[in-house]
Amino acid sequence: AAASGMAQTVRRRLVVRGVVQGVGFRPHVARLAGELGLAGWCRNDSTAVEIEVAGPVGAVDAMIGRVVAEAPRLARVARVDELDPTTRELPSPFAIDDSQDRHGELTMIPPDTAPCERCLAELSDPADRRYRHPFVTCTHCGPRLSITRALPYDRASTTLADFAMCDRCAAEYTDPADRRYHAQPISCHDCGPRIALRDADGSLLAEATEDVLERTVAAIADGRIVAVKGIGGYHLACDAANAGAVAALRARKQRPSQPFAVMAADLETAGALVDLGCPELLDSPERPIVLLPARDGAPICAEVAPGLGETGVVLPYSPLHHLLFASTASGRSGPRALVMTSGNISSEPLCYRDEDALERLAGIADLFLTHDRPIAVPVEDSVLAWSERTGPVALRRSRGYAPLPVELGAGRPVVIAAGAELKNTVTVVRDGKAFVSGHVGDLESLASREAHARVVEQMLAFHRASPGVVASDTHPGYTSRAWAQARAGGWGVRHVEVQHHHAHLASLAAEHGLLGEDLVGLVLDGTGYGCDATIWGGELLRLRDGGRVADRLGHLGAVRLPGGDAGVRNPCRTAALALLDAGVELDGTAPGDELTDAEASYLRGVARTGTGASVTSSTGRLVDVLASIIGVRHRIDHDAQAAIELEASAARWLRANPGLGGVCGDRSSEVPRGSAKGEGAAEGDRSSEVPRGSAKGVPDLPFALAPVDDPTTPQGEGGPTLVLDPRPLVRATAAAAPTADPGALAFAVHRAIAAGMAELAAASCERTGTTTVGLTGGVFVNRLLLHLVATDLTRRGLTPLRHRLVPANDGGLSLGQAAVAWRTLSM
């Protein structure tokens, strides 16, 4: 055909899936189309963003490339499919269609993110019409999940539905060239939500924005405790430098020692409190709380995070937070660092409804800084720990991250997983994607159980899903299990029970897309109900059959736990029993000195008679035992306190003695297996930092590994179950404790556990012919142990595989339960 002078014109239609709603995706498409002079339309529906464009071939190709390449900062494109073009007449210029809801596969709700730079600039620009507007937001930032009532994500389905836009906001909202084009939470001083200040009995003290801010900042500076309504719920705030205020908060919250998070005004302030390590993490749009090494002489009082050498720091993540740190209309400046702790009564869920907060927090807060934009979904802060050696380690994955999905694969079943008992989360699987909820909490209180049920209902409603199976733990005493059983019965669907550590390993496999492959994993944990009705927690499991089956190839030998959870709360008791069981008399040991006469005589009876204690293979309990023997912590008032302080003690010693932390006496060096390759090595295991050879002051502690016949092991698995006997380590630690530096000994026990566990994993890999070792379970939020185990495995030529998305602790358990149940039904 003869070439014509006209450029060839094409017409194409695309469907973009992923996190593409509520992130400015359609405005982005419209802007591109406008820039390239293309005709066409795009629309949000409940399944995706659909785009149809027509124009010169080069321009259309450019457009299609840039739609993904230049996607807005909050968008996550999962997939782009091409459809046959329609025959309808295309609007020119390009236009955005109104939303329409098609009841099909749904797009995802984006997480809540911190204000973007441009919004912050407006917030502090006296000439801008949103100067000091506490709700400034645009398509690139702001609340999302927390204000979403339904999908598709549209103004009418958010908690801003009742706020009618003023003309100027409406103009921005409908102008494709504007940064707020279709920004659902858009508002301004004229039409948006309003803040207010109330006193503890609920009476209104101030409602004009500047008056409210003035009085709030003054109250905080005066040492008062203020309940602040943030993005996902209420926080309790006070001046972190005011010891009286912090002590009052501890007393009123009945939280004697658990660390509080600190919100720093900005990165510079944060840098004065902690060694920033990884500023990008703190400053990321997700704005997690990050545990970082505390600076000596930091301008906050020690009672904020006593005795750890670390502080959890977070930067402001709502415009209102920024305003609390800005100078007020009268020129007053408040504190630069605020304690910012969840607004709840100990062990209850976060308060997020105004009446509820006023009622439940009345005995804690002096004042309430509130506002009238409702929170639809409560969202707790996310918490990450960070170290040079490990990078970020998730402790709680919630605000900023939830509910981003984990892809499981193709498969129909809708699964709901009830999660664990503590650090509960819930997971819904739909269309092969596992959506893990934010942090729900501990299910002991009535309010938490109601919160758990509500999260499930909300997630099912968002996904318009009715579950085909309900998954839970196997523990007979878990509320979440009883709930799952009752709900499965009510819905007339299957209840699949997944053993605790099987679920942990499956969560790790799921987040790495490895469910289909055989995987050996070290599951080092606190306590979980085992298949033999004892309590497990130091397991070497092999995951197989697509994740459906976990074989117990090895485990930690018995650590007995006296008196159930009372033993967990009193590590000195577990330690005393472990000493007696290892043949060590209590006199002269640190636990022996700590015990009351009644405890000592009782525990001697338990040791003598062999009754009165649960048999566990729990690494968490072994760590408790060692922490008490070393004298670090004998009784705890919050979760994993002894383990956290033992790690802190070792980390402090390592910092003070750089170069002494050699992995000395390392038995693995006798069996070199070539250089490390693969993911583990690439994950920054800087083993070269750690010199080899026996180092001064670091006792070399044994951790014997013995193969023991275990009838529960299936035949033909390459040998009997491998058991690590904890008694030699207990004896050696007790022998070293009277003379060793506690920090050095704390480091030595970490190293001994790591070496023993790595040996256990290596022996299992040899038997099963695998080379990748999963590292999961709550103990692996211990960064030192994670590093030591990973380094040891790498040196043996094995590839450690660790969590990147979900936490290694029970916060990830619902994902594992969901993955196993989903696989069970999909295959």
Added chain:
Amino acid sequence: MGHGGGGAMSAELVESLFVPGYGEAAATELGDAAVLPPVEGRLAFSTDSYVVKPMFFPGGSIGDLAVNGTVNDLAMVGARPLYLSTAYIVAEGTPMEQLGRVAEAVGRAALAAGVRLVTGDTKVVDHGSGDGVYINTAGVGVVPEGVELAASRMRPGDRVIVSGAIGVHGVAVMSCREGLEFGTTVESDSAALHGLVADVLATGGDVRVMRDPTRGGVSATLNELASASGTGVVLDERLLPVPAEVRDACGLLGLDPLQVANEGKLVAVVAAEDTDRVLKTMCAHPLGAEATVIGEVVADHPGVVVARTGIGGTRVMDMPIGEQLPRIC
């Protein structure tokens, strides 16, 4: 004397122990069946088996429990207990001296409770098929006109009363089980409660339902009542009468005092307006001297028992699962 090493222990031999042991509490003839005089009113009938280990514990024995347990089951439906049967399963090798002490305890408890032991049975089983002594008792009593006690009568606003300190019996039994010591000398408070119940009913106050919180403790009892009535129960932890020794022992054992077994205690659900009257009457009785209100019935959370903690939180009191399995991960 022990029969473990010597000749076989026979039922007849064993039976010869009981009549003297029972003393005045026994009918003149302990036949295979008893013929009893006519009674006025509705009959209450109950049976229970007793397997407590150890058989003897501070403040009591399996013999006291076997009488008081069944007497109390009758008392809890408002009955005046009249007659008991006793049936023993004795393991070969159990010392005769121990059996004698058990029989005496049964006789003493029956006499104290004012019930007659009218029929019974004994079986001896091989050593290995059993261990020590098991006792089944059945009892009949008569329920006075107008007395109607049932969980279905519970209404929101009703008060929950417990007749005294909780957890005492369970801790006493555990304190001597398997040679564990926890520095306490708590004695079992096992007792027959029908006298206390009669006084309470005589007040004319509207008592909705009564239970003796034995196995699973106050927690199990209230869970049963909540489920059966379709109401919720809210306890105030600060009001619970838990003696310091019980609290300490539970702290060591990792038990919740609310889940520890009681004997000689009752839980009553009483209409709010009658609570003071009932409480005053209970406190005037020696077995109810420490009676106190511990909570109330609510319309919220039907079937669920919640304890309010000192700091304004709530703790759901689940039905005990029997074994203390750690849940902290």
